[in-house]
Amino acid sequence: MSPKVISRDVAERLERLDLPFNQYGMDPFGISKRHLGLFFSFLEVFYKHYFRVQCFNIDNVPRHGRAMLVSNHSGGIPADGGMILASLFFDHEPPRLAHGMVEKFAQSWPFVSQWFSRVGQLPGLPEHAVRLLRNDRILMVFPEGARGTGKLYKDRYQLVRFGTGFMRIALQTRSPIIPIAFIGGEEALPTIYHAKTLAKIFGAPYWPVPPYLVPMPMPLPCEIHFGEPLVFEGTGNEADHIIEGYVEQVKDSITRQIKYGCALHGQRRAGLPYDVLGERP
Amino acid sequence: MKVLITGISGAHARVVAERLVAEGNDVVGIDRRPWPHPREGIRVYQADVRKRPAADVFRKERPEVVIHMATITHFSASREERLRINLQGTRIVFEHCHNHGVKHAIFVGRHTIYGAAPDAPLYRTEDEPPLAVSTFPELADLVAADLHACTALWRWPKLTTSVLRLVYTLGPLHRGTLASFLARPRVPMILGFDPLYQFMHDEDAADALLAAVEHRLSGVFNVAGPPPVPLSVLCRGSHRTALPIPEPLFPHVIGRFGLPHLPPGAVSHIKHPIVVDASAFREATGFEHRHDAHAVMTAFRGGG
Numbered sequence: 001m002s003p004k005v006i007s008r009d010v011a012e013r014l015e016r017l018d019l020p021f022n023q024y025g026m027d028p029f030g031i032s033k034r035h036l037g038l039f040f041s042f043l044e045v046f047y048k049h050y051f052r053v054q055c056f057n058i059d060n061v062p063r064h065g066r067a068m069l070v071s072n073h074s075g076g077i078p079a080d081g082g083m084i085l086a087s088l089f090f091d092h093e094p095p096r097l098a099h100g101m102v103e104k105f106a107q108s109w110p111f112v113s114q115w116f117s118r119v120g121q122l123p124g125l126p127e128h129a130v131r132l133l134r135n136d137r138i139l140m141v142f143p144e145g146a147r148g149t150g151k152l153y154k155d156r157y158q159l160v161r162f163g164t165g166f167m168r169i170a171l172q173t174r175s176p177i178i179p180i181a182f183i184g185g186e187e188a189l190p191t192i193y194h195a196k197t198l199a200k201i202f203g204a205p206y207w208p209v210p211p212y213l214v215p216m217p218m219p220l221p222c223e224i225h226f227g228e229p230l231v232f233e234g235t236g237n238e239a240d241h242i243i244e245g246y247v248e249q250v251k252d253s254i255t256r257q258i259k260y261g262c263a264l265h266g267q268r269r270a271g272l273p274y275d276v277l278g279e280r281p
Numbered sequence: 282m283k284v285l286i287t288g289i290s291g292a293h294a295r296v297v298a299e300r301l302v303a304e305g306n307d308v309v310g311i312d313r314r315p316w317p318h319p320r321e322g323i324r325v326y327q328a329d330v331r332k333r334p335a336a337d338v339f340r341k342e343r344p345e346v347v348i349h350m351a352t353i354t355h356f357s358a359s360r361e362e363r364l365r366i367n368l369q370g371t372r373i374v375f376e377h378c379h380n381h382g383v384k385h386a387i388f389v390g391r392h393t394i395y396g397a398a399p400d401a402p403l404y405r406t407e408d409e410p411p412l413a414v415s416t417f418p419e420l421a422d423l424v425a426a427d428l429h430a431c432t433a434l435w436r437w438p439k440l441t442t443s444v445l446r447l448v449y450t451l452g453p454l455h456r457g458t459l460a461s462f463l464a465r466p467r468v469p470m471i472l473g474f475d476p477l478y479q480f481m482h483d484e485d486a487a488d489a490l491l492a493a494v495e496h497r498l499s500g501v502f503n504v505a506g507p508p509p510v511p512l513s514v515l516c517r518g519s520h521r522t523a524l525p526i527p528e529p530l531f532p533h534v535i536g537r538f539g540l541p542h543l544p545p546g547a548v549s550h551i552k553h554p555i556v557v558d559a560s561a562f563r564e565a566t567g568f569e570h571r572h573d574a575h576a577v578m579t580a581f582r583g584g585g
Contacts, residue, residue: 023575028508029403030477030554107399107553110473110528117477117554118511127402 006037007044013095014040018064027120029099029132035118036097040089046079047086051184051222054268055091056261060178060226066133067229068170069098070250071180072159072258073142074151077189077208079217080182081121084140087224098140099132101125105204126165133173141166143247152193156186157258162251164243171246172236176229179250181257183265184222189215221268225257283307284494285344285383287330287374288351289323290314292456296487297348298323304491309342311335312351330370339381346385346494349374352426354391354458363422371426375433378440385441385497387490388430392448392503393458394423397476397553404558407446407501417546431501443498445489448505448557452483452572452580460581462541468516469540470551472525475513477554481506482572482580492566505559506570507577512551518578528552 006014014037025033047053061067074080081100088096101124107113122128124145132139143162151160170177191208198207208215230253232246284301286294289310298308302322310316310325319325328334330351351374352367371388378386395405396412411427413420433442449459459480462468481489481504489504516523526534528548536542543551562568572580 022508022573024510024514026508026510026514030509030511030556032511104400110471112473113399114473114475118475122403123400125400125402127404131402131404 006041009090010037010040010044013089016094017089017097018094019097029120029122030117031097031120032118035115036120039115039119040086043082043086044090047083047090050219051079051083051188051217053083053087054221054223055087055226056223057226058087058091058224060228061088061092061096061138062176062229063094064136066136066173066175067138067178068133068166068175069138069140069178069180069226070166070254071140071142071182072157072254073144073147074156074182074185077215077217078142079188080185080222081140081142083222084180084182084224088138096138098138099128100140101129101142103145103205126169129166129169130173133169133175139175143250151191153186153190156190157183157262159251159255159258162247164240164247167232167243167246167250168236168238170236171232171234171238176231177250178229179227179253179257181225181227181254181261182222183225183258183261184220185217188217188220188222221265223261223265223268225261227253227257282346282494283309283342283344284346284348285338285342286310286348286350287335287370288312288349289325290316291350292454293450293483293486294348294350295319296454296483297350297490300487300491301494309338309344311338331365331373335373336377339377339383343381344383346387347374347378347383348387348389348490348494349430350389352389352423354423354461360419360422364425367422367426368429371429375430375437375440375442379433379437383440385443385494386430386433387443387445387493387498388427389490390427390430390444390446391423391458392446392479392505392555392557393417393420393550394427394446395555395557396420397549397555399553401553401555403477403554404556405503406558407503407561413546416549417544419544419546434500441497441499443493444501445493445562446501446503446557447481447486447489448503448559449478449480450483450486451480451577453583454483455581456483462543463515463519463521463581465539465541466522467524467539468512468521469531469535469543470512470516470523470525471531471548472527474552475511476550476552477509477556478512478515479505479509479554479556480515480574480577481570482577485570485572488571489562489566489568492568493562496566498562498565500561502562502565503557503559504562504568505557506572507574509554509556510574514574515578518575518582520582
């Protein structure tokens with residue numbers, strides 16, 4: 001561990017993570033305690049100071065056991081994923097590690113793939129999702145995938161097509177779904193153009209270009225709204241139209257959270273106090 | 282019970298043979314290589330499993346159980362030789378098992394047949410396809426041998442067949458693919474990649490084979506010991522120096538500067554993990570490894 005880099009808060013919370021680390025500080029999925037310490041110390045700066053993230057109803061995430069976090073995806077680069085990870089680590093009691101499903105193309109990048117695996121962010125394969133949930137872990141999915149982060153500023157906060165694989169996995173593993181709205185990401189990195197040549201060079205699905213050209217999010221405040229858990233009954237082998245119906249319910253729930261969240265976000269940007277919007281959806 | 286071990290003169294097979302004898306079994310072995318002074322209870326026939334004298338051993342000894350360990354890796358033979366020994370040898374041994382009334386045949390395979398790839402799942406179950414045919418073409422003979430052994434499950438239902446896919450073995454014997462890779466003081470890595478490596482102690486591997494014999498397993502099973510550790514940890518634990526090399530330079534420096542010679546396909550196995558889910562084997566046999574990763578690395582470097 002590098003005590004100079006890792007904050008006391010991170011070190012203390014790391015000790016309380018419910019992960020079976022061995023004597024080398026590794027868990028069976030290849031997660032390294034040392035890497036987690038550095039990773040969360042890095043995220044802490046962005047979570048607490050850069051994006052000044054505020055969480056709402058994080059208690060909807062279970063204290064123990066499996067759950068699937070399903071969120072909108074936005075902001076050119078997946079900073080929302082990092083902030084949701086940080087929220088579960090810094091603001092949830094007890095701290096929990098969420099496992100994201102990383103785009104497969106990132107696995108071929110030196111250092112990037114290594115870091116993703118050491119901090120529990122595995123390639124987006126159904127086998128990983130099922131295994132993590134069966135091990136009572138928290139899975140974080142963005143059913144919009146790269147379509148979500150790649151959307152342009154003019155389409156902000158409009159959910160694009162959801163994949164349905166996550167719902168079959170949730171049913172198969174009997175995992176509750178926590179719908180999440182991440183607000184602020186669209187404004188932090190407003191994509192106005194996709195540089196196709198750069199994307200091709202880096203093997204990425206797109207390359208976001210904001211008005212200020214550098215694809216780095218601006219330090220604007222963000223909020224994360226955790227919805228009530230949704231539990232669906234089934235085996236995961238249902239017909240497509242049934243699964244699509246369930247997915248629509250999740251999408252509706254996220255849309256309602258987004259609407260409410262956007263209104264609150266407007267108040268925060270305007271310097272007004274929160275919670276004057278009546279009942280939460 | 283009479284057990285025949287092919288490739289008995291190999292370091293791992295000797296351990297298995299001695300353990301079987303210690304448990305009161307009668308052990309015979311076939312190998313091209315000699316085993317000058319085996320302990321009492323072990324008879325070694327110096328022959329090639331693919332040749333006629335080996336058939337005569339089956340005919341004369343009538344073993345009840347056969348453990349097929351006469352396979353080799355890229356570290357010890359040419360491509361043609363590997364194909365002859367691994368694939369043809371496996372085919373002939375299983376035919377002998379069928380023709381000479383063997384009740385239980387065990388094929389000792391390797392987990393590397395699953396292949397390493399960036400988009401492969403971290404934990405491989407037995408129903409995963411063997412990607413090594415494309416990611417590591419030099420392993421094609423072992424993949425073919427493994428799949429051929431699997432055909433015995435439906436071709437000869439009366440012959441109980443166990444196809445075991447063992448993770449790397451490591452320990453005091455200093456033999457095997459991983460031991461060869463770690464044999465020199467400097468171990469090559471690909472810069473920016475640090476894959477998980479899964480290995481088990483030489484003795485745990487022998488325990489697992491004995492468990493397969495005892496439980497007369499039928500089917501395909503992954504066999505593993507402790508949870509995997511990154512290659513960098515394995516290097517440190519084995520007192521080796523990891524040498525991260527940028528991937529474009531790798532083909533030019535490998536085999537030089539005190540680094541081991543590796544076939545081109547091996548790069549994928551140094552970049553990405555091959556980790557297996559061995560829960561089916563554990564459930565079927567109750568097998569538990571006795572040595573954790575630290576103990577295995579300590580034993581390998583000669584510390585205990």
